[in-house]
Amino acid sequence: MKIDLLEKIEGEAYLEFKTDGDEIVDVRVLFPHFRGVENILVGKDAWDALVINPRVCGICGHAHLQATASLLESIYRIEITQKAQLIREITRFCEIIQNHLKWCYLVIFQELQIPYDFTTMHQTIALVNKLLALFSGQWPHSAYAIPGGVTCDPTALDIVKAKQIRAQIQSNIFKLFGSFEDPKKLEKDLKKLYETLHAKDLLSVGIGLNRFITLSQDSYVENVKILNKKKRKTKLRYIKEIGQSDSYAKNVTYNNRFYETGPLARLLQNPDFFIRYFYRKYKDSIFTRIIARIYEINILIKKIEHHLNSIDLNQLSVVEIEKKDGEGAISIEAARGSLVHKAIIAEGKIENYSIITPTQWNLSNGSSDNPSSIQKAIIGLQDRKIANLIFRSFDICSVCTTH
Amino acid sequence: MKNRLVWLQGVTCNGNSHSFLNLPTLSSFLQTFEILYHPLLPSLLTLEQLPDANPDILVVEGGLRRGWPKADTDLFDLFMVLAQRAKRVVVVGSCAVYGGIFKEYDQEITGVLFDKEKKSKLYDQFSHKTINIPGCPANPEWIAFGLESDTMHLDDLHRPKELFAVTVHSGCTRNEYFEWKVDAKGFGLKEGCLFYEQGCQGPYTHGSCNTILWNEINSKTRSGTPCFGCTEPTFPQKDLFKTKTYMGIPAKMPLGVPKRAYLTITGVAKSFFIPRLNKRLIDED
Numbered sequence: 001m002k003i004d005l006l007e008k009i010e011g012e013a014y015l016e017f018k019t020d021g022d023e024i025v026d027v028r029v030l031f032p033h034f035r036g037v038e039n040i041l042v043g044k045d046a047w048d049a050l051v052i053n054p055r056v057c058g059i060c061g062h063a064h065l066q067a068t069a070s071l072l073e074s075i076y077r078i079e080i081t082q083k084a085q086l087i088r089e090i091t092r093f094c095e096i097i098q099n100h101l102k103w104c105y106l107v108i109f110q111e112l113q114i115p116y117d118f119t120t121m122h123q124t125i126a127l128v129n130k131l132l133a134l135f136s137g138q139w140p141h142s143a144y145a146i147p148g149g150v151t152c153d154p155t156a157l158d159i160v161k162a163k164q165i166r167a168q169i170q171s172n173i174f175k176l177f178g179s180f181e182d183p184k185k186l187e188k189d190l191k192k193l194y195e196t197l198h199a200k201d202l203l204s205v206g207i208g209l210n211r212f213i214t215l216s217q218d219s220y221v222e223n224v225k226i227l228n229k230k231k232r233k234t235k236l237r238y239i240k241e242i243g244q245s246d247s248y249a250k251n252v253t254y255n256n257r258f259y260e261t262g263p264l265a266r267l268l269q270n271p272d273f274f275i276r277y278f279y280r281k282y283k284d285s286i287f288t289r290i291i292a293r294i295y296e297i298n299i300l301i302k303k304i305e306h307h308l309n310s311i312d313l314n315q316l317s318v319v320e321i322e323k324k325d326g327e328g329a330i331s332i333e334a335a336r337g338s339l340v341h342k343a344i345i346a347e348g349k350i351e352n353y354s355i356i357t358p359t360q361w362n363l364s365n366g367s368s369d370n371p372s373s374i375q376k377a378i379i380g381l382q383d384r385k386i387a388n389l390i391f392r393s394f395d396i397c398s399v400c401t402t403h
Numbered sequence: 404m405k406n407r408l409v410w411l412q413g414v415t416c417n418g419n420s421h422s423f424l425n426l427p428t429l430s431s432f433l434q435t436f437e438i439l440y441h442p443l444l445p446s447l448l449t450l451e452q453l454p455d456a457n458p459d460i461l462v463v464e465g466g467l468r469r470g471w472p473k474a475d476t477d478l479f480d481l482f483m484v485l486a487q488r489a490k491r492v493v494v495v496g497s498c499a500v501y502g503g504i505f506k507e508y509d510q511e512i513t514g515v516l517f518d519k520e521k522k523s524k525l526y527d528q529f530s531h532k533t534i535n536i537p538g539c540p541a542n543p544e545w546i547a548f549g550l551e552s553d554t555m556h557l558d559d560l561h562r563p564k565e566l567f568a569v570t571v572h573s574g575c576t577r578n579e580y581f582e583w584k585v586d587a588k589g590f591g592l593k594e595g596c597l598f599y600e601q602g603c604q605g606p607y608t609h610g611s612c613n614t615i616l617w618n619e620i621n622s623k624t625r626s627g628t629p630c631f632g633c634t635e636p637t638f639p640q641k642d643l644f645k646t647k648t649y650m651g652i653p654a655k656m657p658l659g660v661p662k663r664a665y666l667t668i669t670g671v672a673k674s675f676f677i678p679r680l681n682k683r684l685i686d687e688d
């Protein structure tokens with residue numbers, strides 16, 4: 001048994017390799033930390049979850065906030081205005097973009113020792129979070145999404161400002177990655193990435209399960225699983241979470257099977273020429289996974305433009321609500337994939353709260369005949385350094401996973 | 404010689420690490436330090452090499468707890484080794500300052516100098532070289548100030564007065580409504596103050612959220628969310644979106660304001676009806 005520490009993954013994890021000679025015959029991922037967020041929630045006023053849940057994670061707290069607000073809305077049986085919906089999506093897409101940029105450069109480029117323009121990368125991240133904060137008040141850890149809508153009340157001036165910031169982000173992204181126009185002619189940092197992986201013969205390694213899942217539904221994704229190119233609707237009741245004795249992370253399956261969630265799963269839903277090109281060539285390999293995440297930045301920045309042009313400021317930010325007790329489950333797309341929140345509310349207080357995070361989907365520990373996506377991608381390799389890189393290609397979040 | 408910096412994470416959500424990455428001038432700021440270790444930024448050392456590090460400045464993010472694994476060591480031991488060697492300790496975020504939100508689950512988690520508002524066992528040993536930058540998370544500009552400045556006036560909780568002598572209420576765009584006691588009546592509006600019904604803790608929370616804006620652009624209260632008092636040892640309180648009142652009077656007074664003075668002033672303020680403050684701003688002519 002060989003154990004590697006994996007750090008700089010929003011916390012730490014251990015990889016436990018079983019080898020036969022040099023060959024990796026099995027691998028398990030162990031998360032050593034636990035902070036007890038689900039326990040902290042019990043007995044609290046349901047709305048306090050809007051403040052506590054973002055603290056699950058410093059990089060996708062906003063997704064946790066929106067999941068909480070949507071969950072309460074599903075229990076109260078209310079619908080928010082299109083304006084609030086669009087504003088929530090704009091800020092959530094911003095959070096996803098800044099995550100992808102940090103991961104691309106601080107994790108992947110760092111690991112592959114590819115030089116990059118730190119200043120432009122950093123300015124872009126700060127700008128994306130500024131656009132986010134224009135609506136949400138601050139990033140990280142805002143609590144501006146509440147049952148019924150959003151607490152902000154943007155003016156035409158804010159929208160103009162938002163459009164200017166967005167345009168600057170778009171031009172920075174072009175400066176970093178080029179136009180994403182032709183998958184056969186990668187530009188700038190995408191080209192560097194391709195060439196580096198090509199030189200190391202890594203383009204096709206790390207092939208996973210080829211089973212994908214997105215559990216949410218919004219203007220960007222559908223709740224479907226994808227198997228052999230066929231899409232089928234998903235229902236949250238088929239999700240099963242099982243505890244493990246040696247790790248604080250729980251395994252999670254859909255209909256007893258492991259799936260991969262995340263940007264690649266989201267992009268494969270649509271007949272998107274750019275990602276399909278790489279998917280056909282390299283399957284669900286490390287490279288396809290990386291390029292999907294970067295390409296998603298480009299998709300989302302355009303979605304944000306569309307949303308900013310579609311907001312009707314005359315609509316309400318918050319609709320009137322009536323608080324109710326009950327039980328609910330909701331999923332929302334976070335940067336790393338589908339995030340699920342479930343709760344039981346009784347007399348306005350939280351009786352039970354359960355969170356399933358994207359990393360749990362991708363990094364569950366299955367068995368050798370029923371491996372999770374990450375295990376499938378690793379088993380059979382000879383080199384633990386490559387295995388580490390494959391792990392990172394899933395964009396792991398340790399703090400989320402162990403909440 | 405550049406100051407050598409180690410950024411150590413304890414029991415945390417990583418929120419302060421990410422907050423710091425929003426510092427607008429980060430690129431040039433980093434030129435003035437040698438980053439031995441940071442959990443996100445490129446660093447010279449790995450986590451496993453940290454016990455051998457010799458930092459000038461130790462940044463601590465997240466609560467301390469014995470028995471919390473940190474590579475091959477115990478978080479607490481690693482903290483002790485690094486803090487003894489460091490010339491200055493900069494404690495960022497309310498978890499590292501007071502124990503924070505995860506203490507609600509695990510009482511053994513503490514802050515570096517404080518356990519909630521009480522001095523911790525480490526206080527005597529480290530208080531002479533430690534400053535606290537609370538907040539959940541701390542604003543990046545506050546963190547940068549803490550890292551850069553070594554001449555500080557500190558309050559009783561070791562927070563720099565330059566940042567924490569003001570309250571969040573100072574600079575809030577809703578102040579006029581506060582003065583004339585006009586309540587926000589709900590969420591999602593620019594008009595009205597969130598103190599009377601929605602739970603805003605701005606008037607008694609030390610912090611410069613409305614004077615040094617977040618992400619250079621906004622704040623919770625400006626965007627319609629109440630202040631939850633995250634810079635104070637009492638964070639997180641309960642029922643955060645409601646104002647606790649006794650017979651219609653807010654249970655907690657604005658900082659330093661005696662109840663009698665408050666009642667007199669608000670009584671007078673309420674007796675005037677200011678039409679301008681009871682309409683939507685855009686409807687006013």
Ligand code: SF4
Nearest residue numbers: 575596597598603605
């Ligand atoms: S909303 Fe809060 S911070 Fe703003 S004026 Fe009212 S009490 Fe003060």
Ligand code: SF4
Nearest residue numbers: 610612630631632633
């Ligand atoms: S406004 Fe209040 S809750 Fe928000 S960051 Fe500032 S001190 Fe913390």
